[in-house]
Amino acid sequence: MATTTKPRTPNGTRNSVTSKAAKPNGTASTTKAKAPTVDGSPETHAAALLKELRNLVFKEYGVKLQLRDARVSTKIGHATREKLGLDIAAQVKKKGGNKKFDWQRWNTKVFPRLFGQPDALKYSPEVVAVVMSLLYDTIRTDPEQAVADLVEFNRASLERRNSFQAEQDDELDDLDDELDDELDDDLSDEQDDESSDELDDELDEELDEDLEEEDE
Helix, strand or coil: CCCCCCCECCCCCECCCCCCCECCCCCECCCCCCCCCCCCCHHHHHHHHHHHHHHHHHHHHCCCCCCHHHHHHHHHHHHHHHHHHHHHHHHHHHHCCCCCCCHHHHHHHHHHHHHEECCEECCCHHHHHHHHHHHCCCCCCCHHHHHHHHHHHHHHHHHHHHHHHHHHHHHHHHHHHHHHHHHHHHHHHHHHHHHHHHHHHHHHHHHHHHHHHHHC
């Protein structure tokens, strides 16, 4: 029975399908390693990383980072308290009479009685925002849009307060500069007075010497 042999290539290796294909430059082709895949969605891994981040910050600094929803709720609380307060204060002033609007009482007693504290509202941000939209035409009636409007109101209010504080700081700096200038002027006047006194003393001594010489 006749036997067959597999053809060999000139370099003596078998030309099998399992041999690596040669590239034109004579090097063997290699398959690039794929990046390892991680099980789970990005949201799942983000939630795990967020938990680790908050725990680390609390352990290192004793600070509890607020989550997004809590931050939005706090902004809604501050915006609602301020906008309502400004409206009520304006109407009380316009009406006149014996009643006065007390911001401290409004912030610490009246507002919390119904809404809670700005950073711990009794209702969801959407509910509070819709209530505000029923009062003011500058707040849209759609819950999400109403929330966005109040967040923007809070941002603008904070910007105004920061600008006002900066102006006050500048005025204080200018006042300090004026006081420093006045102090420098006073010191300069005192030095001038001292120099004048010394000159007067020298002239008096010279005059005394001249009179003594004339007496002799």
